Amino acid sequence: MFRSGKKAGAEVKKEAGLFSVLVPYGGFVTLLVIMSLGGSSINLLIPKIIARAIDAFSANSFNAGTIITEFLAAATGVFVFTFLQGVLQTSTAERVAKDLRNKLADKISDQSYSFILNSNPAKLLTNLTSDMDSVKMFVSQAFVNIISSLFVIIGAAVLMIMINWKLAVAVMLIVPVISAAFYVVFRKVRVIFRKSREVIDALNRIINESILGSALIRVLNSRQPECRKFLEKNIESRDLGLSIVKLFSVLIPVIMFTSNIAVVTILALGGHFVVTGSLTLGN
Template sequence: MKNMKLIWNYMKGNRGKYLAAVLCIGIATLFSLIGPLIIRITIDSVIGSNGLKESTAVMTIIDSLGGIENLKRNLWIPAMALIIFTLLRGIFLFLKGRWSAEAAETVAKKMRDNLYDHLQHLPYKYHVRAEPGDLIQRCTSDVETVRRFLAAQFVEIGSALFMLIFSASIMFSLDVKMTLVSLSLIPFIFGFSIVFFRKVKKAFKLTDEAEGRMSTTLQENLTGLRVVRAFGRQGYEVDKFEEKNRENRELTYKLIRLFAWYWSISDLICMFQMGMVLMAGIYWTALGHISLGTMVVFITYIGMLLWPVRQLGRVITDMGKAMVSIERIQEIMNEEKEEMEATGNKPVIKGNICFRNVEFQYDKGKPVLKNITFEVKAGETIAILGATGAGKTTLVHLLARLFDYEKGSIKIDGQELRTIDKKWIRKNVGLILQEPFLFAKTIKENIGLGKDFPEDREVYDVAKVASIHEVINDFNQGYETLVGERGVSLSGGQKQRVAIARTLIANTPIIVFDDSLSAVDTETDASIRSALKKRKNNATTFIISHRISTLSEADKIIVLEQGEIVQMGKHDDLMKQTGLYRRIWDIQNSNEEDSGLSSGAKYAN
C-alpha cells in the first residue's frame, strides 16, 4: 500500500485522466456484455419460439423496433445492433488507451525530472560512493517499468473488476445455479495470482539488482577501455562481465520458470472452468431448465471473464515489478539533499584564509584532519605535500564546502566559512581536480563552461595561461575540435590543461590545483605557474603536488602526515629541517642526477 501511495502521489495532476480511463473501460466492458444478451434474445425469441421474459427497459427497446415479429422479418436489425455496440466498445477502448498512455508518459517525465533534479542536489559524499551504472538503470529502466504499468496494466485492474461485477450481476439474474458453477473456480485463480505475486516480487527485485550490477560493470569497462587495453586485461574484464551476465541470466531463468508455472496452472484451471460450464449448460439445456440462448450467454461470459481474471496474474506481476522499481526510485528520493540554505551572506571574497584547529572525519572515530592551523594572505600561493591519504584533498574540499568541518574554524576574509552562502563560496573557489572530467563537446565549449556567455577572446586568453592555446591551434578544427566522451581524444596532460583553462575563465579569487599539474611536463608546469603570477588578479592559489619543483616557489609549504601538519614554511626553511619534505627532495634530485648520468653515458657512446 505504501508503494501504491507513492505512485498515486506521482500521478498528481493526471488523476483525472486515469479516472476517465477507468470509466471508459467500465463503459466498454458494459457494451461488450450487451452483445451476448442480444444473441440470447435472437436465438430464444426471434429465431426460436420462447416468450420474452426481459426487463421493462429491454421490452421498451424491442417495442420501439417494431416488436418480435418485425425482428423476425428483419434479422439484420440484431446484427446491426451487435455492430453498433462493438463500435462503441472500440471507441471507449481507444479513449481508455489514449488517456492512460498520455497520463503515464506525463508521470514518467515527472519522475525522470524529479530524479535528475534530486541527483543534482545530493551531497558530494553520496556521489563518491554511488555506482553510476546502477543510478542510470534506476533513472531509465525502472522509470520505464513504472510507465508501462501505468499505461497498460493499471487500468486493467478496473477492467477485471468491472467484468466480474457486471457479468456476475447479469448471470445471477439469468440463472443462480448456472452462475455458481460458472464462478466456482474464480476464487482459486485469484488466490493463485496472489501467491504468485508474492513469489515473483522478490524474484523481480533480485533480477533488477543483478541487472544493475551488470550495467555498472559494463559502464566501468567502457569508461576505462583504454586502461584495459593498455594493461592487456581484456580477458579478465570479459570473465568479470560473464560472471555478472551469468548471475543475471540465472535469476531471469528463475523468473521464467515462475511464469511457466503460473500460465500453465492458470490455463488448466481456466480450461477446467470452461469445461464445467459447458457440461452443466448442455445438461440443463437438455432438461429444459435453461434455454439455448442462456447457455450461449454463460459460455460467452465465462470466456470473456476468464481472460481478464487470468490476465490479473500478469497485471499483478507487472505491479510487483513496478513496486520494486518504485522502491528503487524512492531509495534515491529518500536521500537527503545537500543543505543549500541561502544565508544571504555573499561577501566580496579577496582570498585571506585562516584555519584554526580544524578537525574532520568521514567515519566516526577515524579522523582525517587533526588540529589544522595556518593562515594565508590574499594572492599568496600555498603548496601542500603529503602521502596518499594524508588529507590533502579533504583539506581543500573543505574550502569549497563540499564537506563541512566539525571542529575548529575556517575564516575567509574574517568571516566564518559556515556562514557564507554555499553557492556563493563555490562560485569563488575554482577547483581543478587531478582527474579532470571533460564533456563530449568542443574544446571551446568545454573551456567556456566555467562562465556564462564567455567571449572568444576570454577563451583564448585562459588557454594561453594554461599553455594549451598553441596545441589547440595545431588541431585540424582548432577550438571546434570535439573531445569525445570524457575527453577521450586528448592526452592526460591536454585534458588537465583544458580543465585548468575552464577554471581560470571563471576568474575566481581562490584557485585550487588538486594534483592537477601531475600529467604535464616540468617545463609546462613552470610555464603555467609563471603565467598565473602575471595575471592582473593574482588569486590565492593552493597547489597539491608531489613534485618539489612545483612546490618550491610557493609562499608557504604545508606538509601533512596522517591528517596533521608536521612541517610548514618556505622551501629554504624546510630544506634545513630533517623531515618528509627534505627526503622527497633528495629522492627526486637523486633520480634526476641518475637520469642525467644515463643520458650522458648514452651520448658518450
C-alpha cells in the same frame, strides 16, 4: 526512490506507493477509468445480444436486421472507447515518466558528490531508465487492466446470478483456484524481479567502469577479467529471466485447465437446466 545518507536513528520517511504517482494526474486517470469501464460495459452486453438472438431464433421470431444493428453499435462503441483509451494511456504514461525523470534529475543535482558516489551511479542509472520504463508500463497497461478486470469480474458475476444463481455459484467456485495460482506465482516472481533489478544495477556498474576505465584496462591488459565479470552478470540475468518464464509457463496451463473446467461445468450443468426448462438456450 532515494534515501539521503543520514546518521543511524534519523527518521526516514515512508516510501510512497506506486499508485501515489498517479495522484497529480487525477483528471487523466479519471478519463482512463471512464474509457475502460465504457468498453468493458459494452463487452458485457455482447453476450446478452447473442443470448437474445438465440432465444429469438428458437422461438421463430428472429430479426436479423435488429441483431446486426445491435452488433454494429456494440462494435463501434468498443472501437471508440478502446481507441481513445489507447491514446490516453500512452499520453498519460509518457507524461508521468517525463515528469518523474525531471524530478529525479533535479533531486540528484541537489545532492553532493559524495552522496552520488555512495548511492552508486549504476543504481541511479537504473532508476532513470528501467525503473521509469516499469512505471510507464504500470500506467499504460497494469493500472487500467486491473480496473477493467475487476469491473468485468463483478459485472459477469452479477449477470450470471441474475440468469441462474445455481450455475453462477458452480462457475464462481473456479475463481479461488485461479486467484491462488496467481498469488503463488506472483509471490515468487516478485522475489526474482528484485534480484533481477540488482543484477541490472551490477551490469550498469560494470559497463560504466569499463567505459570510464577503458584506457587503464588496456594498460593493465585486464580485458579478460572485465569480460568475465560482465559475462557472469549477463548469464545471471539470463537465468533470472528464464526463471520468470518458467513460473509463467506453469501459471498459464493452470489457468487454461481451470477455465476449461469452467466451460465444461457451464455446458454440463447449463445443458441440464435447459432440458429441465429452468434456463433458456440463449442464456
